[in-house]
Amino acid sequence: MAEFSGIVVYRKDYRERDMLVKILTDRFGFKMFFIRGARKKGFRLSAAILPFTKATYIGTINDEGLSFISAVKDSSQYQTICQDIILNAYSAYILGLAEAAFNDNRPLNEWYIKIEKAISLINDGLDPAIVTNIIEIQLLGRFGVKPNLRDCVICHKSVGIYDFSESYGGLLCQNHWHLDSHRLQLDRRTIYFLRFFSQVDIMRLGSIRVKKDTKDKLRLTLNQIYNNDVGVNIKAKKFLDDIKKWPHIVLNDDR
Structure with missing residues (x-):
């Protein structure tokens, strides 16, 4: 036993x-x-x-x-999650993503603590979209996809204006934008949160507010990375994408 x-x-x-x-x-x-x-x-x-x-x-x-x-x-x-269809879907997506990232019967070690914390934060009222973004970004390495969000992938400059390049697998500083005409054209605030979410310790995460426009851009960026480079299909994620199109639904993450 x-x-x-x-x-x-x-x-x-x-x-x-x-x-x-x-x-x-x-x-x-x-x-x-x-x-x-x-x-x-x-x-x-x-x-x-x-x-x-x-x-x-x-x-x-x-x-x-x-x-x-x-x-x-x-x-x-988790009573709050159980009583809210949107929080339920975000939490199910996080668990589904973790299940896709780790084989059954394999200990998750510190990732169990992170996932448990993420679910608790959502249940306690933290923005579910932000908690989900953090898990998505930090789980990328488990899928063999770990974009460089620390500095420019070419010159390793760590301060300045950046954009994200899928072709180069991370950030390009302004001096090297010409290398990728298909870079994502992200604004500075979206880049800031991508970098911040990749490093933040979710165990110490407190209240955090992100403007809806920035959250939408983060969502589009992570969708593109996951669709093009990871390729996992989580049922709860499709539900979250679909429900945003329902005009009579007020989403917690849009408040």
């Missing part, structure tokens, strides 16, 4: 009375658990296997195949 902490990512029905539950664990990474009898009325662990539940679990961990949970303690739910 092993004791471990975890966040429920999702669950799905299995057979007539059972469920499969994916949990991001602190010690074993993403694991799929077989929960016998989970669909029965009055199942004793039902509250602990709801999505966006954080708990300490006791169970049997198998290196391959399904694992099992026998007991739960210290269970709590």
Whole structure:
């Protein structure tokens, strides 16, 4: 038996009375658990296997195949996220992105702490778009894509005016803009936040405000990097993209 902490990512029905539950664990990474009898009325662990539940679990961990949970303690739910469809989608996207970046059954180490913190920040009211951007930028290295956002990729000048070049894999200072006619034409504020988000310690992140116009440009920039260089498709991300087109929805990140 092993004791471990975890966040429920999702669950799905299995057979007539059972469920499969994916949990991001602190010690074993993403694991799929077989929960016998989970669909029965009055199942004793039902509250602990709801999505966006954080708990300490006791169970049997198998290196391959399904694992099992026998007991739960210290269970709590991210209530704000559960009650808001937009916050739910941002959090699901972060978890889905982490799942794509790490193989199942592989410990995330410090990344478990970062992901847990990101979910907590969203639940506590921090701008979900900003928290998501930070995770997106800092996770790029896990996908083998790590743009140089420290200095100019050509001359390594670290102070000045920059633009982002996909071809060169990072920043170009103004002296080298002529090398890439297809650079992204980003304004100074967007470049500032790209650089800041790549280095900020999410564990120490406090209140942060970013203008909507800048957030929109950050979103377009990260979409381009992920679409062209990473190529992962996360269901929750598509939902977030689609819901922005719904005129009757007021998004938290647009306030």
